[in-house]
Amino acid sequence: MTVRHNLCRADVLAGRMEHRKQARIESRRKRKSVSGERKTKLNTSLVGGMEDYCVENYLSEDEVLRSTDDDSDGDDEEGRKDRGILDGHSLDGSYRPPKFATTGLPSRSGEEVDETTATATATGPGTGVRKIYYASRTHSQLTQFVGECRKICPDIRIVHLASRKQLCLNDAVRYNSVPGQKKQRHLAGEAIVTERCLDLMKKHKPSSGEKGEIKKRKSSTDASGNTGCPYLPPQSLSSSSMPPPPSLALHSLAYPSDIDALRSLSESSSCCGYYASRTALPAAEIVVLPYTTLLSRSSRSGLGLSLQGNVVVLDEGHNVPEAVRSCSEAHLTANIIDQACTEVAMYAERYIERLAGRNVVYINTIRRVLNAMAKFLRIEEGGAIDEGSKKSASQIFTVTDWLFECRLESINWFQVQKYFERSGLCRKILGFTNSLARSQNRQSKSSGSNLNDQEETFISCHTSALSKVREFLVCLTNTETEGKILVEWPSCSETDESCRKNSIGSSLRYVTLDPAIRFTQLLEESHAVIVAGGTLRPFVHIAMELLGHDNKEALWLAHSADSSDGCAGNDRSAMMKPTTGVLTKDQEANTMDTGAIVVTSTAGRLHFHPSLTTFSCGHVVPPSNVHIVTVSHGPTKSTLDFRHFSRAKNDTVDELGRTVLNICNVTPAGTVIFFPSYGYEATVVGRWKETGLWECLGRRKRVHREPPNAREVEGVLKAYSSDVAAVAPQTKKERGYLGALLLCVIGGKMSEGINFADDMARCVIVVGLPYPDMGDPQLKEKMKILDAVSKSERSGSKGPGIGGRAYYHNVCMRAVNQSIGRAIRHSKDYAAIVLIDVRYKSDRRVWLGLPEWLRKDRESPPSHANFGKLLVDLKQFFKARTL
Numbered sequence: 001m002t003v004r005h006n007l008c009r010a011d012v013l014a015g016r017m018e019h020r021k022q023a024r025i026e027s028r029r030k031r032k033s034v035s036g037e038r039k040t041k042l043n044t045s046l047v048g049g050m051e052d053y054c055v056e057n058y059l060s061e062d063e064v065l066r067s068t069d070d071d072s073d074g075d076d077e078e079g080r081k082d083r084g085i086l087d088g089h090s091l092d093g094s095y096r097p098p099k100f101a102t103t104g105l106p107s108r109s110g111e112e113v114d115e116t117t118a119t120a121t122a123t124g125p126g127t128g129v130r131k132i133y134y135a136s137r138t139h140s141q142l143t144q145f146v147g148e149c150r151k152i153c154p155d156i157r158i159v160h161l162a163s164r165k166q167l168c169l170n171d172a173v174r175y176n177s178v179p180g181q182k183k184q185r186h187l188a189g190e191a192i193v194t195e196r197c198l199d200l201m202k203k204h205k206p207s208s209g210e211k212g213e214i215k216k217r218k219s220s221t222d223a224s225g226n227t228g229c230p231y232l233p234p235q236s237l238s239s240s241s242m243p244p245p246p247s248l249a250l251h252s253l254a255y256p257s258d259i260d261a262l263r264s265l266s267e268s269s270s271c272c273g274y275y276a277s278r279t280a281l282p283a284a285e286i287v288v289l290p291y292t293t294l295l296s297r298s299s300r301s302g303l304g305l306s307l308q309g310n311v312v313v314l315d316e317g318h319n320v321p322e323a324v325r326s327c328s329e330a331h332l333t334a335n336i337i338d339q340a341c342t343e344v345a346m347y348a349e350r351y352i353e354r355l356a357g358r359n360v361v362y363i364n365t366i367r368r369v370l371n372a373m374a375k376f377l378r379i380e381e382g383g384a385i386d387e388g389s390k391k392s393a394s395q396i397f398t399v400t401d402w403l404f405e406c407r408l409e410s411i412n413w414f415q416v417q418k419y420f421e422r423s424g425l426c427r428k429i430l431g432f433t434n435s436l437a438r439s440q441n442r443q444s445k446s447s448g449s450n451l452n453d454q455e456e457t458f459i460s461c462h463t464s465a466l467s468k469v470r471e472f473l474v475c476l477t478n479t480e481t482e483g484k485i486l487v488e489w490p491s492c493s494e495t496d497e498s499c500r501k502n503s504i505g506s507s508l509r510y511v512t513l514d515p516a517i518r519f520t521q522l523l524e525e526s527h528a529v530i531v532a533g534g535t536l537r538p539f540v541h542i543a544m545e546l547l548g549h550d551n552k553e554a555l556w557l558a559h560s561a562d563s564s565d566g567c568a569g570n571d572r573s574a575m576m577k578p579t580t581g582v583l584t585k586d587q588e589a590n591t592m593d594t595g596a597i598v599v600t601s602t603a604g605r606l607h608f609h610p611s612l613t614t615f616s617c618g619h620v621v622p623p624s625n626v627h628i629v630t631v632s633h634g635p636t637k638s639t640l641d642f643r644h645f646s647r648a649k650n651d652t653v654d655e656l657g658r659t660v661l662n663i664c665n666v667t668p669a670g671t672v673i674f675f676p677s678y679g680y681e682a683t684v685v686g687r688w689k690e691t692g693l694w695e696c697l698g699r700r701k702r703v704h705r706e707p708p709n710a711r712e713v714e715g716v717l718k719a720y721s722s723d724v725a726a727v728a729p730q731t732k733k734e735r736g737y738l739g740a741l742l743l744c745v746i747g748g749k750m751s752e753g754i755n756f757a758d759d760m761a762r763c764v765i766v767v768g769l770p771y772p773d774m775g776d777p778q779l780k781e782k783m784k785i786l787d788a789v790s791k792s793e794r795s796g797s798k799g800p801g802i803g804g805r806a807y808y809h810n811v812c813m814r815a816v817n818q819s820i821g822r823a824i825r826h827s828k829d830y831a832a833i834v835l836i837d838v839r840y841k842s843d844r845r846v847w848l849g850l851p852e853w854l855r856k857d858r859e860s861p862p863s864h865a866n867f868g869k870l871l872v873d874l875k876q877f878f879k880a881r882t883l
């Protein structure tokens, strides 16, 4: 009876469902024909082609599922075309075939790469090979790594991913011409090169005549031409299936090639190295790339990098927390918000009659959000600034508090995100504004006005202001502990009406306080993550940053590794020695290859438990090759105290000058001196020039200064090294000076990633201690959180974490140790390390924060009877090594 009843019921239900389905299909057809008529009417009144930028009828998740069912039954040609627009294939007015994502080539809409299609690139030659992703901070570090791989294993397949600026061959793209001077040109910035390249991608119209004729292509194309880039293999764009890797990609895989090698290869073959490296990606065994590309999920997706089952090596690991933080931050200025407001308003005005009800609701919500943000940033309305204050004011809010301040607390941000994602609103608005700009340009050209695309007037046409706002809004969906909102208002005098009204200089910044949440996502995806570096100690600091304060198990492991060295056999461990922390998944998760990477709890939520292994080994250099000196008083016995209250005093700066001059008298070849900040270095140089000390120094050594501009670093380093090489100790009499002196800044461009081996730095002088600015709201918040955690631990049993003060101190000592580490680069190298500040002697914590190989097991710094004795010891150290 029950069986029959159920069968009947099933029949009835099936009949009802079929009926409902037919009704839905019918109503959908009617809607389409009505909307088609409306479209035709409206299109006649719109600018040609602008109809592509109108957002389609937005459907909620359930409706999307239902409509997919419908489509499978009764879709027609028109419906498929419409779906193409919704899928984002022609959002900026051009068709974007899926192969762009699979080959690593850019989408036609630039930034807006479909995440799901892009991550599908793990197919192709080499798939199934466990890849090693090696990431570091700078390209020079990556080049060094490729060089070492070449020595050890010359037939390993390496791909070095670099930016367009580094690999682009097209001079019309790479250079900006100087107006009025035909022969003069200068290198364009990264953003401009990318924009121009993407423009060429759009213009590329493959034709059979293009094949192979590089010369012809060269002469017929340029940045403003409309046949695309001459250096791009035509088949990459013309073939409908995944193209075979171009010969350049295969060549680059045949022998480990760094950027320079790849560039010269691409120059000799007249083929774009940037895209060749991306084509070679699937077959690579080692992928070498900068942090930003690896740590940002969107960059990984854009390139199609899949970490699934692969190993990630993060070199210079002390930088990783900061890199994770900067990848997950979002910054909005008042200008961007205003621009987004204008874009959305214009868009709504244009399309309001065509938009379906739900679209109107969401677009109005977005406009409301933008207006609330703009209002909040206006000084008069924000009310958080001290009136007439000369200093810019900043305030930090939790996300919830900020939402209440802006009266946006009732908005469901997850739904807004979903709308952005499904409707492709950012891309549509970008296409719309670009189209408007083009038509305005045409008008202005015809009216004779001169609009040059020089750097000053550069406006991105591949990223809309709204997409930046969207990035910020995504952060609002993060957990409350992950980050906060920092609001900065400019300093405006009461008389500066325009500043007060227009909120010029105001900004909103989402700052990440706990990078562990983001880092865990990376850890979950990959098979293992190896964090390596020379300044990882104390392990507990890095473990707390990357695995979170609440991961007690990992923190205790790191804590015990710190106290017991955690190293196999060798006990010469310290912050500075090469140390490696290996973060791997737990025992169950080790079966990653079979997909068993997580443990499912009873509640059905996925839990991930990373385990931590540490490894460390001693320094390669023998202790006798390092001479450490701490200087607390100069030649005239004045105290050298570089705390804020005394470091700018003339007495201190003069005594420092005398100290440096005396040291330069006894040190051969190159000497590098590190100052705590750019500002202080400028103060010191200014004073030395006034007193004539600068001239005296110039007579002893050729003096160079770290340039403020990163582009000039290479030139300064070249000049410095040639002065060091040209002035060997034996030529002292002929030249009258002894080596070269380089003034650098701790944490600057030369304090990391640069090798000052051998004569390049026989002496490293560190002036003061670079404690970070206590007024920095982000640092204050971080310290507050750590203090709260350690306080709660103290109230119970003692925990493994560190407090705010210890964190602050570690940040400073890491920076010092990085600077010191520039000098000793191999086992036969030798150098003197001179630490100038009374605190290196008086504060035991500072001394213990130095690397153990440098302290040589001493509990306190070596003492000298006076400054003269110190110089004699220094002289003897160098004499013993040059004999």
Ligand code: SF4
Pocket (backbone or CB within 6 Å): 164, 167, 168, 169, 170, 173, 196, 197, 198, 200, 229, 230, 231, 232, 272, 273, 274, 275
């Ligand atoms: S395709 Fe390559 S060579 Fe051509 S503009 Fe782009 S980066 Fe430069």
